[in-house]
Amino acid sequence: MHFHIITIFPSMLDSYLGESILARAIASKKIKVTTYNPRDITKDKHGKVDDRPYGGGPGMLMTAQPILDTVKKIIRKKKTAKWKVIITLPGGKMLSNVYASQTVKKYTDVIIICGRYEGIDARVKKGLKVLLPKGSSIDEVSIGDYVLTGGELPAMVMIDVMSRQVVGVLGKIESLEESRASSSEMYTRPPVLLVDQKKLIVPKVLLSGDHKKIDEWREGKDKKKLGK
Ligand code: ADE
Numbered sequence: 001m002h003f004h005i006i007t008i009f010p011s012m013l014d015s016y017l018g019e020s021i022l023a024r025a026i027a028s029k030k031i032k033v034t035t036y037n038p039r040d041i042t043k044d045k046h047g048k049v050d051d052r053p054y055g056g057g058p059g060m061l062m063t064a065q066p067i068l069d070t071v072k073k074i075i076r077k078k079k080t081a082k083w084k085v086i087i088t089l090p091g092g093k094m095l096s097n098v099y100a101s102q103t104v105k106k107y108t109d110v111i112i113i114c115g116r117y118e119g120i121d122a123r124v125k126k127g128l129k130v131l132l133p134k135g136s137s138i139d140e141v142s143i144g145d146y147v148l149t150g151g152e153l154p155a156m157v158m159i160d161v162m163s164r165q166v167v168g169v170l171g172k173i174e175s176l177e178e179s180r181a182s183s184s185e186m187y188t189r190p191p192v193l194l195v196d197q198k199k200l201i202v203p204k205v206l207l208s209g210d211h212k213k214i215d216e217w218r219e220g221k222d223k224k225k226l227g228k
Contacts, residue, residue, distance in 0.1 A: 005035045006067060016160075030163075
């Protein structure tokens with residue numbers, strides 16, 4: 001899976017992608033992440049990539065030309081790719097594991113356009129429909145019901161959640177953790193933890209070695225968590 005990230009702050013992605021599972025996935029070529037800065041391609045003589053909205057209103061919008069020209073440049077280089085283009089948007093469709101796994105299954109390349117300022121000129125979406133080859137798809141996607149200062153954090157969340165679905169990115173142990181992550185209370189050593197004067201102990205059943213009982217205990221905790 002190749003992620004192409006269009007952002008005016010490419011270095012924001014470096015630290016997150018430079019560590020742990022995602023760094024390993026990049027090193028082993030399971031995923032690839034390329035950043036593109038619209039400032040590098042803007043035709044504005046002052047290097048601007050934003051402007052005031054027509055009709056008035058607060059704030060600035062990202063202009064269409066540098067974004068569309070960047071997309072043009074990206075798609076020109078890969079003739080056989082299957083493109084999903086995502087525009088980060090607080091009001092977009094909500095990101096989920098299902099969305100991530102379907103995207104990973106259907107597409108080879110994901111272009112993420114990171115919004116900034118008060119939004120993006122509506123002609124970006126219209127222009128994308130003109131530029132993209134048949135079989136491509138365009139979505140506006142939100143990572144949660146809140147407004148961030150830009151699309152870079154959402155882009156990183158999207159890369160993370162989609163990369164987990166790419167075969168070979170998670171090791172066997174981590175894949176198993178996937179199903180456990182949403183389940184019951186977990187404990188590790190020591191069996192007794194002293195917090196000030198209070199002893200916090202690991203439930204006895206987990207130390208029993210009786211896996212049937214352990215499974216039953218976990219199922220009970222899961223049901224309680226889900227309010228069943
Ligand atoms: N841009 C600003 N807030 C956002 C959000 N919650 N999801 C996606 N993009 C955003």
